[in-house]
Every structure is written in structure tokens, then in C-alpha cells.
Amino acid sequence: MTENIILIKRNEDFGRLYVNDKFICFTIDPHKLIEGVYNVNIDYSPKFKCNLPHISNEYFQMSRGFRIHAGNTLKDSNGCILVGEEVRVKGNDATLVNSRIALDKLLKELGGKEWRLIITGM
DSSP states (O other), rough: OOOOEEEEOSSOOOOEEETTTTTEEEEOSSOOOOOOEEEEEEEEEEEOOOOOOOOSSSSOOGGOOOOOOEOSSGGTTEEEEEEEEEEEETTEEEEEEEHHHHHHHHHHHHTTTOEEEEEEEO
């Protein structure tokens, strides 16, 4: 049985998200989640009113509310990981393009399974 792995390779500006070694989209986040291994469950978000990936590990519980969701800039992140089909970097600012399309693609790829998220540098 293959383990379900989400891998985010990131630098200072943005990251690349892979699902079982398949590139899915780009990411930006405020680096509140340090490099490491996390659990991901797909569940209902009252804030976003839809099912989204929910991130946790032994150091913080799911009640903290780290999620992967749509958004274009760090102002949209609320400490979470944002996804987009394209990333544009200007100076120190990264902007994601087609965020909702990327999120739909990611959710389709993830299905309702449990996943392990690995965050690492590029």
C-alpha cells in the first residue's frame, strides 16, 4: 500500500506542492509551519463553509486551524498555506494566480483520504 504524501518544497518566496511525486500547484505561506512532518485530514471548515485540508501534528492540535486554502497574497493566508496555478514574485512579494482552480485540482487529487504533509526547503 502506498503512503499518501503531500510534499511542499519551499524557498523564501514560494513553494511547490506535490501529491505522491506529481506536481500540483504553487504555494505561499507565512512560514508559521516549520519544516517537518504533519498530518492532513480533509474536513469541513466553518470559516470557508467547505471541506479543506486541515493540518496538525504532535505540537499543535487541529483546533489551531492551519489549513490549505485559496488566496492570492500573504494577507489572505491567516497563517495558512495558500495554493495557486502560477506564482508571480515582485521584490519581496509573491502573488498566486488562479488560486481557486489550484485548490479544486488539489482537492480532487486528495479525495477524502488521510495524508502526510512534508515541508522542506528547495
